Amino acid sequence: MAQRTTADEQRSREEVEDYLQTLADAFGNGEESISIPVGNKxxxxxxxxxxxxxSVDVVERSSRLRGDYEKIELELAWKR
Structure with a gap:
């Protein structure tokens, strides 16, 4: 059985920095279990x-009608 928790939000660059630092701190704390904030959970x-x-995936698109589009996807995966 798989459970998925997702959250799509708009954040400022500073808020994104804070969130990524929270993730980095969680992975680097040396504890067996880590707590990851996802939306309101x-x-x-x-x-x-x-x-x-x-895995890091970067997409760059240029369109005269729709403007430029850029996306970064980070995926961390492991087996227990």
């Missing part, structure tokens, strides 16, 4: 110390 996860997969 907090999700507890247990990533291993040595084998977390990291």
């Amino acid at each position: 907090t999700v507890d996860l247990s990533p291993p110390e040595d084998a977390v997969g990291l």
Whole structure:
């Protein structure tokens, strides 16, 4: 059974920086379990110390009618 918790929000660059720092701190705290804020919830996860997969996907599109579009997707994945 899979559970998915998602949140799509608009944030300022400073707020994005704070959120990414929160994630970095959670991964670097040395605890077995980490708490990740997702929207109005907090999700507890247990990533291993040595084998977390990291995928980075960057999309850049240019359109005269719609304007430029840029997107970064970060994915962290692991098995327990």
